[in-house]
Amino acid sequence: MTSSPSERFDVVILGGGPAGHACAVEASACGRSVAVIEASELGGTCLNRGCIPTKLFLGATDCVHELAAQAKMRVASGSIAIDLPALQDRKAKMLAGNRQAIEKDLSARGITLLRGRGTVVAPGMVDVVTAEGTVRVEYGDLVVATGSRPTAFPGMTPDGDRVLDSDGILDLSDVPQSMVIVGGGVIGLELGRFFARLGTSITVVEALDRLAPWEDPEVSKTIAQLCKREKWTIHTGKRVASLVSDGGRARLVLESGDEILAEVALVATGRGPVTEGLGLENAGCRLDRRGFVTVDERLRAADHVWAVGDVNGKAMLAHAASHQGAYVARCISGCDTGNYTPGPMPWCIYGAPETMRVGEMPAELEARGLHPRVSRAMLAANPIAQAHASVQGFVKIAWVDGRVHGVTAVGHGVAHLITQATIMVRDGWTAEDARRIIWAHPTLDEALRHALTADTTDA
Amino acid sequence: MTSSPSERFDVVILGGGPAGHACAVEASACGRSVAVIEASELGGTCLNRGCIPTKLFLGATDCVHELAAQAKMRVASGSIAIDLPALQDRKAKMLAGNRQAIEKDLSARGITLLRGRGTVVAPGMVDVVTAEGTVRVEYGDLVVATGSRPTAFPGMTPDGDRVLDSDGILDLSDVPQSMVIVGGGVIGLELGRFFARLGTSITVVEALDRLAPWEDPEVSKTIAQLCKREKWTIHTGKRVASLVSDGGRARLVLESGDEILAEVALVATGRGPVTEGLGLENAGCRLDRRGFVTVDERLRAADHVWAVGDVNGKAMLAHAASHQGAYVARCISGCDTGNYTPGPMPWCIYGAPETMRVGEMPAELEARGLHPRVSRAMLAANPIAQAHASVQGFVKIAWVDGRVHGVTAVGHGVAHLITQATIMVRDGWTAEDARRIIWAHPTLDEALRHALTADTTDA
Numbered sequence: 001m002t003s004s005p006s007e008r009f010d011v012v013i014l015g016g017g018p019a020g021h022a023c024a025v026e027a028s029a030c031g032r033s034v035a036v037i038e039a040s041e042l043g044g045t046c047l048n049r050g051c052i053p054t055k056l057f058l059g060a061t062d063c064v065h066e067l068a069a070q071a072k073m074r075v076a077s078g079s080i081a082i083d084l085p086a087l088q089d090r091k092a093k094m095l096a097g098n099r100q101a102i103e104k105d106l107s108a109r110g111i112t113l114l115r116g117r118g119t120v121v122a123p124g125m126v127d128v129v130t131a132e133g134t135v136r137v138e139y140g141d142l143v144v145a146t147g148s149r150p151t152a153f154p155g156m157t158p159d160g161d162r163v164l165d166s167d168g169i170l171d172l173s174d175v176p177q178s179m180v181i182v183g184g185g186v187i188g189l190e191l192g193r194f195f196a197r198l199g200t201s202i203t204v205v206e207a208l209d210r211l212a213p214w215e216d217p218e219v220s221k222t223i224a225q226l227c228k229r230e231k232w233t234i235h236t237g238k239r240v241a242s243l244v245s246d247g248g249r250a251r252l253v254l255e256s257g258d259e260i261l262a263e264v265a266l267v268a269t270g271r272g273p274v275t276e277g278l279g280l281e282n283a284g285c286r287l288d289r290r291g292f293v294t295v296d297e298r299l300r301a302a303d304h305v306w307a308v309g310d311v312n313g314k315a316m317l318a319h320a321a322s323h324q325g326a327y328v329a330r331c332i333s334g335c336d337t338g339n340y341t342p343g344p345m346p347w348c349i350y351g352a353p354e355t356m357r358v359g360e361m362p363a364e365l366e367a368r369g370l371h372p373r374v375s376r377a378m379l380a381a382n383p384i385a386q387a388h389a390s391v392q393g394f395v396k397i398a399w400v401d402g403r404v405h406g407v408t409a410v411g412h413g414v415a416h417l418i419t420q421a422t423i424m425v426r427d428g429w430t431a432e433d434a435r436r437i438i439w440a441h442p443t444l445d446e447a448l449r450h451a452l453t454a455d456t457t458d459a
Numbered sequence: 460m461t462s463s464p465s466e467r468f469d470v471v472i473l474g475g476g477p478a479g480h481a482c483a484v485e486a487s488a489c490g491r492s493v494a495v496i497e498a499s500e501l502g503g504t505c506l507n508r509g510c511i512p513t514k515l516f517l518g519a520t521d522c523v524h525e526l527a528a529q530a531k532m533r534v535a536s537g538s539i540a541i542d543l544p545a546l547q548d549r550k551a552k553m554l555a556g557n558r559q560a561i562e563k564d565l566s567a568r569g570i571t572l573l574r575g576r577g578t579v580v581a582p583g584m585v586d587v588v589t590a591e592g593t594v595r596v597e598y599g600d601l602v603v604a605t606g607s608r609p610t611a612f613p614g615m616t617p618d619g620d621r622v623l624d625s626d627g628i629l630d631l632s633d634v635p636q637s638m639v640i641v642g643g644g645v646i647g648l649e650l651g652r653f654f655a656r657l658g659t660s661i662t663v664v665e666a667l668d669r670l671a672p673w674e675d676p677e678v679s680k681t682i683a684q685l686c687k688r689e690k691w692t693i694h695t696g697k698r699v700a701s702l703v704s705d706g707g708r709a710r711l712v713l714e715s716g717d718e719i720l721a722e723v724a725l726v727a728t729g730r731g732p733v734t735e736g737l738g739l740e741n742a743g744c745r746l747d748r749r750g751f752v753t754v755d756e757r758l759r760a761a762d763h764v765w766a767v768g769d770v771n772g773k774a775m776l777a778h779a780a781s782h783q784g785a786y787v788a789r790c791i792s793g794c795d796t797g798n799y800t801p802g803p804m805p806w807c808i809y810g811a812p813e814t815m816r817v818g819e820m821p822a823e824l825e826a827r828g829l830h831p832r833v834s835r836a837m838l839a840a841n842p843i844a845q846a847h848a849s850v851q852g853f854v855k856i857a858w859v860d861g862r863v864h865g866v867t868a869v870g871h872g873v874a875h876l877i878t879q880a881t882i883m884v885r886d887g888w889t890a891e892d893a894r895r896i897i898w899a900h901p902t903l904d905e906a907l908r909h910a911l912t913a914d915t916t917d918a
Binding site for chain 2: 055066073078094346441
């Protein structure tokens with residue numbers, strides 16, 4: 001039973017993360033009445049438990065990495081102590097400030113924010129359980145933007161004691177002496193780098209045959225080399241049989257029988273969609289075998305129901321989510337009648353080294369029956385990388401018929417190349433195009449320029 | 460008298476800096492026989508006494524700046540000692556390595572390197588005074604790429620004691636307790652930032668009414684605010700009457716009569732062309748009233764004589780020099796018959812804050828009778844700036860008729876925006892264009908994106 005007469009909105013959005021926020025802003029700009037339903041915190045995983053806190057942790061400890069690099073060259077000496085509780089305070093304040101900014105933004109645009117858990121009770125109708133009781137809202141269009149949460153395989157379920165997921169690790173106020181990380185992807189690498197800078201001894205267990213397994217194999221190789229140089233222990237191609245808290249430690253047993261003990265374990269094996277209890281079946285949605293909401297080429301889950309962001313499983317990235325959210329708002333408003341064609345998707349891993357990737361790499365191009373060629377430039381020749389005493393890494397370009405189809409890089413600060421590379425991939429630059437602008441000197445960007453103008457070889 | 464029969468080259472280049480090197484590489488690639496005459500060090504000012512050593516010094520001390528920023532937030536504590544003699548050693552090795560790389564590159568391309576001082580003795584003929592005697596070479600085309608050197612106004616001539624130019628300052632191995640810098644431009648700011656990180660107390664005297672006077676006034680204002688926050692003493696609109704070494708100190712007297720004493724003074728008031736003793740008059744060259752070689756719209760100084768880089772005074776930038784050098788090589792080879800149209804020129808100042816600028820700013824656009832509008836995004840809202848605890852600054856865009864004509868920025872790491880902004884200015888992006896790519900999140904680039912999509916106001 002609802003306690004008040006229901007209100008109707010053109011667009012009701014389940015979830016106030018990047019996808020929901022962007023959708024709300026765009027739909028409102030198109031003149032639609034919009035309500036956002038958020039059961040937890042505005043900003044979603046990205047702001048509260050993902051991109052933003054990890055970037056804060058890495059940015060705040062950049063001094064540790066920079067000092068270590070110069071100390072190796074015997075140019076600098078000294079010591080830095082990071083106050084993790086103070087950093088956690090700073091994180092809490094910064095995230096709260098950003099959440100308030102989102103709330104103000106919604107309010108300034110006349111978007112209604114309903115704080116509570118929303119459930120579709122019938123097509124066109126959502127009940128929201130708020131602190132003040134249940135509110136019923138009717139929608140013209142429903143946008144499901146409920147995001148994702150960490151998932152774990154059986155036998156290694158985070159228990160909140162010594163076995164944690166990324167949410168738990170991000171809230172630690174004591175620096176562990178040792179950490180075993182299950183999963184060598186972006187979450188494991190970024191959090192491992194942060195704790196390594198605080199002095200934690202890092203061990204990574206990755207079931208596939210290399211770290212960052214979705215990156216170009218050469219990038220994975222450089223990442224592994226640099227992790228090993230920083231004394232990480234890396235186990236690739238190893239599967240976990242069990243991971244439990246045991247007497248104040250995390251005890252990990254590999255399928256091989258080998259055992260790894262650490263003060264804390266991070267399970268970073270992936271993320272799954274948040275769909276339970278939303279009544280999506282009442283809206284006509286279907287889930288795929290992994291549990292993600294099935295969408296068509298316009299991101300439609302059912303008639304007048306759309307799913308955007310992590311919950312549709314297309315690309316688990318905040319910027320993909322917000323891009324999808326804005327697209328669907330334009331679809332609902334009739335401003336966009338085409339299929340969803342996002343163009344080249346940028347991917348980055350932060351810390352040291354950074355990685356960036358956009359477009360298709362040689363393996364993907366070959367799988368499509370194409371015959372890519374590649375060109376490279378080494379960061380060793382770049383004066384900015386030299387100045388930061390971090391010369392490992394490269395920029396690598398995948399070409400088809402003389403046009404750029406993909407760019408990847410690994411090394412000092414290379415995430416800064418991502419937007420220019422996105423433009424180059426989208427526009428299919430030729431080597432000659434690289435000569436049609438003046439590149440500032442000295443910049444990291446010149447490594448990209450040199451890769452663009454370097455001789456190509458077979459992939 | 461020459462000691463051996465003269466050798467003839469299609470292209471003879473006076474100077475092996477960025478302009479000469481790029482010209483040699485391109486001319487050689489076009490099938491021309493090429494000789495480079497270098498009296499001093501390959502790499503020119505940029506490599507040996509300019510961009511590269513300053514970037515090394517700033518990169519090597521980035522840890523000091525990053526620690527200070529986090530210490531202000533009480534997230535980090537500690538201390539860092541920079542070993543300046545060790546850094547000078549590293550500089551010497553790094554520059555030597557880069558010079559060797561250039562020499563190898565020339566050799567691998569079959570380009571002749573003549574080490575010595577070249578003088579045009581008659582049209583088509585250059586004598587080179589080498590360690591082994593004088594060599595005469597004949598040219599089809601002569602390219603003057605002799606660069607620039609620091610200049611000083613009367614009354615403040617560097618004396619190699621306490622009054623130094625940038626060449627002298629870059630070789631210091633003792634950290635001065637105090638430094639007075641005459642000239643608040645890029646050289647003064649970058650070197651001041653480096654020594655401030657080493658603990659030197661900095662005073663800047665600038666004759667014009669603001670620091671970085673060729674930048675957008677809002678950028679100058681932010682630079683000054685941050686310099687003052689770091690305890691710099693800034694005198695703008697003050698002219699120097701005299702600056703001399705006096706009893707182991709630099710003694711500067713302003714025209715107002717006020718006196719400034721410092722352990723060392725840096726004269727960074729500008730740079731002038733290197734033309735003396737080159738016999739340019741024998742090649743038919745003329746110099747303008749400032750002493751720069753006069754060139755036409757194809758960078759021609761006389762029949763079959765060209766002048767590129769700092770020596771023509773068009774843009775005292777390494778990347779402008781190399782761009783001009785490559786253009787002239789194509790002109791000589793008949794591959795380019797158009798006038799020199801470089802497109803948008805990027806400018807950066809490094810350190811903290813960084814600045815970038817490309818295209819035309821509102822003042823320039825208004826001077827052309829246009830009616831620019833501007834949009835801005837503050838770095839305070841950017842998560843990468845937040846993570847580095849350096850949130851002062853902004854990105855500012857100048858628009859004409861809804862298209863980007865210029866971009867500038869000041870703040871943490873903004874030089875990384877320069878290439879993407881160069882593309883946007885060249886292609887005259889609209890706000891809508893910013894929606895046609897996916898921008899990675901979180902990145903500094905998003906500040907540029909927000910400026911592109913922000914509301915515009917009158918300039």
